[in-house]
Amino acid sequence: MARILLQFAHPILSKSRIHATLLQACLNLKNVTINDLYEQYPDLYINVEREQRLLLSHDIIIFQHPFYWYSSPAIIKQWFDLVLEHNWAYGSRGNALAGKSMMNAISCGGSRQAYTPTGTNRFTINQFLAPFDQTAHLCKMTYLPPFVIHATHRLTADELTEYGNQYCSVLSALANDRFTPDNFEGIQYINELVTR
Amino acid sequence: MKESFFFQAMVYLAAAVVMVPIAKKVGLGSVLGYLLAGVLIGPACLQFVGQEGTDIMHFAEFGVVMMLFVIGLELEPSRLWRLRKAILGMGGVQIAATALLTGGLALLFNVVWQQALVLGLIIALSSTAIVLQSLNEKGLMQTAAGQGSFAVLLFQDIAVIPMLALFPLLATATPATQAGGDHGSASLIDSLPVWLQPIVLLGSVAFIIVAGRYLTPPLFRVVAKTGMRELFTATALLLVVGIAVLMTTVGLSPALGTFLAGVVLANSEYRHELESDIDPFKGLLLGLFFIAVGASIDFQLIMANPLLIISLVLSIMLCKLLVLLAIGRSFNLSTEQNLIFSFGLCQIGEFAFVLFSFTAQEGILPKSLTDIMTAVVAISMAFTPLVMLLNDKLILPRLGVKKEDDRESDVAAEDNPVIIAGYGHFGNTIGRFLQANNVGTTVLDVDSDNVTWLRRMGFKVYYGDASRHDLLDIAGAARAKIIVIAINDPEKRLELIETVKKHFPNLHILVRSTNRYDAYDLMNAGMLHIYRETLDTSLRLGVDALTLLGHRAHEASRAAKTFFIHDERTLKRLSAIRNEDEYLMAARESMDELERVIQADRNATSLHIEEGWDDATLALEAKGTN
Numbered sequence: 001m002a003r004i005l006l007q008f009a010h011p012i013l014s015k016s017r018i019h020a021t022l023l024q025a026c027l028n029l030k031n032v033t034i035n036d037l038y039e040q041y042p043d044l045y046i047n048v049e050r051e052q053r054l055l056l057s058h059d060i061i062i063f064q065h066p067f068y069w070y071s072s073p074a075i076i077k078q079w080f081d082l083v084l085e086h087n088w089a090y091g092s093r094g095n096a097l098a099g100k101s102m103m104n105a106i107s108c109g110g111s112r113q114a115y116t117p118t119g120t121n122r123f124t125i126n127q128f129l130a131p132f133d134q135t136a137h138l139c140k141m142t143y144l145p146p147f148v149i150h151a152t153h154r155l156t157a158d159e160l161t162e163y164g165n166q167y168c169s170v171l172s173a174l175a176n177d178r179f180t181p182d183n184f185e186g187i188q189y190i191n192e193l194v195t196r
Numbered sequence: 197m198k199e200s201f202f203f204q205a206m207v208y209l210a211a212a213v214v215m216v217p218i219a220k221k222v223g224l225g226s227v228l229g230y231l232l233a234g235v236l237i238g239p240a241c242l243q244f245v246g247q248e249g250t251d252i253m254h255f256a257e258f259g260v261v262m263m264l265f266v267i268g269l270e271l272e273p274s275r276l277w278r279l280r281k282a283i284l285g286m287g288g289v290q291i292a293a294t295a296l297l298t299g300g301l302a303l304l305f306n307v308v309w310q311q312a313l314v315l316g317l318i319i320a321l322s323s324t325a326i327v328l329q330s331l332n333e334k335g336l337m338q339t340a341a342g343q344g345s346f347a348v349l350l351f352q353d354i355a356v357i358p359m360l361a362l363f364p365l366l367a368t369a370t371p372a373t374q375a376g377g378d379h380g381s382a383s384l385i386d387s388l389p390v391w392l393q394p395i396v397l398l399g400s401v402a403f404i405i406v407a408g409r410y411l412t413p414p415l416f417r418v419v420a421k422t423g424m425r426e427l428f429t430a431t432a433l434l435l436v437v438g439i440a441v442l443m444t445t446v447g448l449s450p451a452l453g454t455f456l457a458g459v460v461l462a463n464s465e466y467r468h469e470l471e472s473d474i475d476p477f478k479g480l481l482l483g484l485f486f487i488a489v490g491a492s493i494d495f496q497l498i499m500a501n502p503l504l505i506i507s508l509v510l511s512i513m514l515c516k517l518l519v520l521l522a523i524g525r526s527f528n529l530s531t532e533q534n535l536i537f538s539f540g541l542c543q544i545g546e547f548a549f550v551l552f553s554f555t556a557q558e559g560i561l562p563k564s565l566t567d568i569m570t571a572v573v574a575i576s577m578a579f580t581p582l583v584m585l586l587n588d589k590l591i592l593p594r595l596g597v598k599k600e601d602d603r604e605s606d607v608a609a610e611d612n613p614v615i616i617a618g619y620g621h622f623g624n625t626i627g628r629f630l631q632a633n634n635v636g637t638t639v640l641d642v643d644s645d646n647v648t649w650l651r652r653m654g655f656k657v658y659y660g661d662a663s664r665h666d667l668l669d670i671a672g673a674a675r676a677k678i679i680v681i682a683i684n685d686p687e688k689r690l691e692l693i694e695t696v697k698k699h700f701p702n703l704h705i706l707v708r709s710t711n712r713y714d715a716y717d718l719m720n721a722g723m724l725h726i727y728r729e730t731l732d733t734s735l736r737l738g739v740d741a742l743t744l745l746g747h748r749a750h751e752a753s754r755a756a757k758t759f760f761i762h763d764e765r766t767l768k769r770l771s772a773i774r775n776e777d778e779y780l781m782a783a784r785e786s787m788d789e790l791e792r793v794i795q796a797d798r799n800a801t802s803l804h805i806e807e808g809w810d811d812a813t814l815a816l817e818a819k820g821t822n
Contacts, residue, residue, distance in 0.1 A: 045757045048808065082808035091817055 001031055002101075002175055005058035009037045009065040009073045018107045018152050018160065022064065025164035031175045033058065037075050044078050051083040052096070060101045060174055061141075063132070067108035070121070070128045080135060089139045098140035103190065104132055105147040105167065112150045126188055142181075144174075145190045169194040207244045211237045212483055226333060227326050228581035230483050234490020235578075245491045253488035253549065258440070259481025260325050260546060262474055264353065264451045265436050267328070267346075268458015269471050276459060279347055286344055286523055287351020290541075293519045294320035298512060310366040314560055315569070317359055318552065319512055323545035324349045324451075325482055326580050331540065334661055335688045339643045340529055341536035348541060350455075356547050357449050360554065367560045400446045404439060404453060408460030416466045432473040485546065493574040497567060508572045509579065516542040532592055532644035532659070539587040543576040592644075592659075612636035613677045615703075617662035617692055619646060622708055622729060623682030627655070638671045663692040665699040673700045681707040686714050693721050712793075716771045735760055766796040 006026065010019050026032055035054060041047070055061065065072045087093045106125075114120045115128075125148055126133075136143035147170055149155070149163050170190055173179055183193055211233035219229025237244040245252075299316025303309060327345055328337075336342045388396060412435065419431045436454050443453035461467060498505050517538050524534030552566040552573070561569075614630055616623050619641040627637050639655060640662040641647050650657040660667045662683065673679065679696055683689050689707060696703055706725040709715040718726050735756040742752035770792055 043757065045754070045761075085807050086811070086814045086817070091814065 002059040002177055003057065004029075004032045004060045004062060004171060004175055005054055006032055006034045007037060007061060007063045007076070007079070008034055009063070009076050009079075011038055011073055011075075013038070016066070018149060018155070018163075019064065019066065021160050021164045022105070022107075022167050025168040026171050029168065029171055029175065032171055037079065038073075041075065044075055046075075046079055046082050048082050048085070051079065052085075052088065055083070055097060055100075058100070060103065060144075062103045062105055062147075062171075064105040067106040067125075067128075070123075071131070072104075072106075084135070084139060095140065099142075101142040101144050102132065102136040102139075103144040103146060104129055107149040107152045109153050110150065112148075115150075124188070145184055145187050145192075147191055148189045166191055166194050204245075207237050208233075208484060208487055211487060216483075226483075227329055227486055228578070230486030231490040231578045231581075234487035235493060236490075237487070238491030238493065240493065240495040253485060253492060256481050256485035256488050257546060257550070258450075259478055259483075259485045261440055261451045261454050262436055262478035262481060263325065263328065265454035265458040266471055266474055266478055268455040268460075269462050269467050271459055272462045273459055279343065282344060282347035282527070283351050286527055287348045287355070289523055290348050290519060291317070291320045291352065291355055293523070294516055297515050297519060301511070301515070308368060310368050311561055311565075314363055314366055314555060317355075318548050318555075318569075319516070319544055321352045321356070321545040321547050321551075322349060322516075322541040323543050323577055323580065324353060325485060325546055326543065326577055327540050329482060330581065330584060335642050335683070335685055336536065339533060339536075340645055341533040341540070344524065344527065344529060344533075344537045345540050352545065352547075353449060353451050353455070356551070357452065359551065360447075363551075363555055363560050364558055367558055396446055397448065400442055400448070401453075401456065404442075404457050405460055408457050412461065413464055413466065416464075416469075420466075420469075428469065429473045432470050433477065435470075436474065489546070489574050489577055492570075493578070494567070494571050497571050498575070501568065505568060505571055505575065508568070509575045512544065512572065513542045513576055513579065513583070516544075530645050530648060532648070535587055535591060536584075536644070539583050539591075540580070542583065543580040544573040546573075546577070548573045611672055611675055612638045612656070614638070614680060615640065615668070615671050615673055615676050615678070616680045616682060617641075618681065618683035618708075619650060619657065620682070620684055622684065623680065626680055626682060638676070640667065640671055663688060663695045665695050668695065668700060673703060676703060679703045679705055681705060683708070684710075686710055686717065690717065690721055693718075693723065697722070712767060715767060719768075719771050731760070731763070762797070763793075766793055769796070 008019070008023065010016055013019060023034065026034070033054070037046075063072065063076055065076060071077070084090065084097075085094075088096050108115075108125070110119075110121055115123065115125050117123075121128075125146060129146055133143045147167060155163075170193070173194065179193060184190075187193065212230060215233035215236065216226050216229035219232060220226060234245075236242060239245070295313065295316035297316070298319045299309075299312040302312035302315050307315065327349060331337050331342045331345060337346070416428070416431065419428050435457065439453045439457050440450035443450045461470065520538035520541050521534060524537045529537055549570060552561070552570050555561040556563050556566040612635075614635055614637045616627050616637050617640045619627060619639045623639070623641075627639060630637050637656070639650065639657040640660060641650070641657060642659070642661055644659050647657045647659040658667065658671055662668065662681075665673075668679075673696070679700070681689050681692055683692065686709075689709075693705060693707065696705055704725070705723060706727065707718055707723050709718050709726050709728050711728060711730070715726050715728055738759075739749075739752045739756045742755070743749050747755075
């Protein structure tokens with residue numbers, strides 16, 4: 001069993017149907033702790049001690065957020081800046097997170113086609129997520145392929161429900177150690193493991 | 197057995213303990229409860245107390261003296277100065293007009309003019325004890341009606357002194373006893389030559405002011421250093437009793453003297469300590485006084501002339517009411533405030549007992565008349581809470597403030613999720629903020645002027661004391677989610693909390709607190725959401741100060757947030773310590789407390805450094821020295 005910490009960040013959840021659905025989908029999963037960052041720290045004043053304690057007591061850290069400007073909402077950047085301290089998360093004596101996994105679960109307005117070398121956004125999602133990938137690497141963590149929802153503005157209710165189910169499957173598979181490192185080889189999104 | 201002191205004490209205390217909660221429960225107020233307790237144990241009912249009731253009344257009048265001391269403590273000289281127009285204007289006109297009207301009526305009944313004047317002047321006095329106690333209980337002291345009542349009562353208390361001097365001149369018969377009464381006439385000053393008398397009078401007043409300002413603070417400091425709480429209490433009592441003795445010796449009113457001392461000490465650092473020390477004595481003595489009034493009502497005399505006495509009571513109260521209404525109107529009180537003011541003051545006061553016994557002794561008024569009048573005074577005092585109740589429940593609801601209620605909202609329509617109790621500067625910001633975010637609020641406030649104005653601005657505001665559960669019910673407390681307690685009186689807040697906890701456990705309580713000590717009391721009351729009213733503002737100022745000194749704005753505001761969290765945590769920690777030290781002297785305690793807080797500030801390891809943003813260790817590692 002792996003314990004999952006869901007670091008959720010959405011500045012206006014009341015206007016979001018995607019993330020509300022995703023949260024709903026994993027609400028009853030065992031071994032998943034939801035940490036609603038904007039609710040916890042409405043003024044971006046992050047309790048570093050609490051966050052580090054949460055990190056230590058979990059194995060997989062998932063950042064769930066909308067893909068604002070090819071990255072995360074501000075609070076996640078603030079979180080990285082303040083929580084991942086030198087000689088705690090990284091540095092010659094920073095081994096607190098070694099061996100844990102990190103993953104992003106994001107929603108973006110653009111289609112998958114838009115995130116290709118020939119599309120409007122020119123780079124792939126995986127390329128844009130390089131800072132997360134590298135942060136995980138520096139903290140001696142494994143970076144997992146992201147869970148991605150594309151073209152959110154055109155999503156039908158059925159499609160959305162389907163994404164909710166996918167997310168639920170991914171999380172429970174992760175929690176129950178059903179994915180092996182080989183599974184992640186050669187895939188772009190973790191969605192692919194539960195849609196085949 | 198009836199003579200034993202303990203038996204007497206037991207009877208009085210038991211009567212109070214039984215009757216006052218009952219009276220409060222049915223909404224009659226504590227004063228009426230005490231009066232009923234007095235009637236119950238008096239000659240008319242259980243006969244535990246006989247004629248000695250009057251003696252006890254004289255003793256318990258000291259409660260009034262203490263009350264004026266406490267009032268003085270809450271009244272800085274500058275505020276007194278601002279009230280001067282109300283005191284002289286309202287008070288002066290009230291006494292003159294009432295005396296003329298009632299005295300004039302007495303003339304019609306063939307009373308000689310001297311006696312009519314004396315009667316009129318005595319009748320003009322109202323009961324400081326009953327009125328202030330009731331207004332305080334309802335939290336109305338700060339309203340226009342409360343301030344007006346206070347001004348009139350203060351003037352009346354002052355006016356008693358010249359009355360005592362004037363009445364012997366109006367005597368139409370020879371004094372019954374040459375020695376005179378216990379009030380004033382037998383004073384030391386009479387033996388002095390005439391030219392010396394005013395000097396001694398002024399001298400003793402000056403002595404109180406000078407001693408209050410320069411002698412008492414060092415004395416209290418010495419006493420506080422001993423660390424014995426009871427010694428401080430004893431000193432406080434000594435102060436009040438000493439002034440009373442001095443004043444009686446020179447023939448001035450003790451109440452006035454202690455009031456003056458209170459005002460002088462209002463700016464001293466021992467003000468709160470003195471207040472909390474004297475308060476229980478004041479409360480007990482006042483209670484005793486009301487019981488004695490109840491017990492001294494001579495039901496035999498009333499039974500002998502029921503019609504005469506009742507019609508006297510009613511016509512006197514009506515006369516006073518009319519005069520007061522006219523005064524309130526001419527001093528621009530709104531109708532509701534004017535009704536509270538006038539109904540409150542329309543009884544005859546406790547000084548009348550003193551003055552009637554004095555006038556009987558001096559042969560100014562015949563004994564047969566003063567006996568009847570004493571009964572009239574007692575009954576009019578007993579009527580006061582009833583009359584106030586009548587005004588609260590029957591008259592006010594039909595007027596202005598509540599008339600609009602009937603028109604635009606019925607009870608069931610009040611379904612706002614938030615109730616705000618107290619809509620002064622604290623409450624109204626909360627209300628505006630919630631309104632701006634489309635959250636409906638129902639507001640309760642005791643200041644009818646404020647209520648009228650807010651209603652005109654289109655707010656849903658109810659007039660009344662929020663700690664009454666029936667009013668909360670009307671305001672929709674059973675269906676609301678949150679009650680915001682923004683009242684500025686800490687005791688009222690605690691009262692309201694009790695009511696809410698008992699009758700509306702569904703509500704989240706968010707409560708304002710004045711300071712740390714207040715916050716501790718609220719924690720003891722089980723409150724989770726406590727907001728110290730100056731904390732955030734002080735810190736915001738601190739941030740601006742840091743910024744002006746050249747600190748980066750973001751760092752300064754983060755530092756303030758860190759400090760805020762640290763301070764809240766310290767508050768919680770120290771509240772646990774404090775409970776164990778409850779016997780510590782309050783005056784010392786505030787110093788110790790601050791010391792502990794400052795110590796906690798020092799011990800906090802990182803009040804301003806954000807480790808993650810600070811790359812000092814990283815730099816060291818990069819240089820290979822780590």
